[in-house]
Amino acid sequence: MSDAAKQAVIDSLDIGFRYPDDQRAALITKVAEINSVTESQISLGSGSSENIRTVVQMLQNQALVEGKKFQVIVPHPTFAYAELYATSINVPVVKVPLTTENYAFDLQSMQKVADGFDGISLFYLCNPNNPTSTITDTVKLKEWVGHAPSNRYFLLDEAYSEYVTDPSFESGVTWIREEYSENIVVVRTFSKLCALAGMRVGYAVASPQMIARLEAFISIDNTNLAGAVAALATLDDEDFLALSLRTANQSRQLVERTLDELGLRYLPSQASFIFHEIKGDVQTYIDRMREHGIAVGREFAPITGFNRLTLGRPDEMAVFVEVLKSFREKGWV
Numbered sequence: 001m002s003d004a005a006k007q008a009v010i011d012s013l014d015i016g017f018r019y020p021d022d023q024r025a026a027l028i029t030k031v032a033e034i035n036s037v038t039e040s041q042i043s044l045g046s047g048s049s050e051n052i053r054t055v056v057q058m059l060q061n062q063a064l065v066e067g068k069k070f071q072v073i074v075p076h077p078t079f080a081y082a083e084l085y086a087t088s089i090n091v092p093v094v095k096v097p098l099t100t101e102n103y104a105f106d107l108q109s110m111q112k113v114a115d116g117f118d119g120i121s122l123f124y125l126c127n128p129n130n131p132t133s134t135i136t137d138t139v140k141l142k143e144w145v146g147h148a149p150s151n152r153y154f155l156l157d158e159a160y161s162e163y164v165t166d167p168s169f170e171s172g173v174t175w176i177r178e179e180y181s182e183n184i185v186v187v188r189t190f191s192k193l194c195a196l197a198g199m200r201v202g203y204a205v206a207s208p209q210m211i212a213r214l215e216a217f218i219s220i221d222n223t224n225l226a227g228a229v230a231a232l233a234t235l236d237d238e239d240f241l242a243l244s245l246r247t248a249n250q251s252r253q254l255v256e257r258t259l260d261e262l263g264l265r266y267l268p269s270q271a272s273f274i275f276h277e278i279k280g281d282v283q284t285y286i287d288r289m290r291e292h293g294i295a296v297g298r299e300f301a302p303i304t305g306f307n308r309l310t311l312g313r314p315d316e317m318a319v320f321v322e323v324l325k326s327f328r329e330k331g332w333v
């Protein structure tokens with residue numbers, strides 16, 4: 001967490017007895033500014049998880065009111081919250097496997113699932129995807145989203161967009177600005193680059209009409225005072241944001257160098273984690289890393305032989321690569 005954010009939280013304790021209206025309003029203004037949209041195009045969440053939930057619930061409610069069916073279509077594997085929130089309210093979820101050649105979203109097959117459905121479809125598209133850390137081809141995605149009929153909605157989860165280095169990446173916020181807007185919601189978070197996961201701050205960007213519909217399903221006053229002031233202070237702390245990005249890049253480079261040395265394949269990481277090959281049984285590898293005090297993430301079925309590794313600080317990753325190399329010496333990876 002940035003020192004400025006910590007100080008802002010401490011300073012806010014004196015007014016902890018008040019509701020956070022002013023701080024929420026200030027954060028909405030700031031978030032609108034950095035996304036070049038209007039304040040009416042922002043909905044704050046208690047983490048972007050809440051924004052994901054509101055999209056699913058709002059559309060389920062719309063379907064009920066209009067007497068239509070509703071389904072959520074997700075690539076597989078991907079970040080599970082859209083699926084979990086849908087399942088909890090009995091919305092069917094269709095999982096479309098990633099392509100086998102490069103673990104990309106199979107846009108055509110996802111589209112087919114919607115084509116064969118008489119009702120409202122929500123596509124949850126995590127870009128960069130978690131757990132693969134790869135981005136979806138911008139031209140194809142934009143074309144698809146831009147030409148979708150009105151009963152198709154796109155939830156673009158850009159939790160890791162600040163880490164993307166591929167110049168072809170374009171945020172869905174650009175398309176919302178260009179008025180492809182009615183069927184797109186982009187969700188973003190302060191939990192990753194801004195290092196505020198425990199403060200629970202995220203947001204959705206969409207058209208003013210869509211935001212008004214989503215706001216009916218948020219928990220009122222959702223962003224707490226500490227989270228709001230911490231988020232504001234972090235956005236103003238350019239040195240910290242640069243440090244956060246720089247250290248993530250250093251960590252990624254260190255891990256990639258080691259994986260190259262060891263001949264272990266990995267997908268081109270555009271996020272703060274890396275999806276890489278492990279020879280041998282992945283669960284055994286995870287258990288062995290744990291014995292060294294290192295929590296390395298997990299396998300994501302149906303993809304086998306790969307592990308998702310979160311990038312910690314460079315000093316932490318230096319420990320990780322030494323342990324990984326020692327595993328190689330033992331013939332374990």
Ligand SMILES: Cc1ncc(COP(=O)(O)O)c(C=O)c1O
Binds near residue numbers: 047048159
């Ligand atoms: C892709 C993705 N989206 C959303 C979230 C949820 O983040 P938060 O609720 O902290 O904003 C995560 C958390 O790991 C994530 O990986």
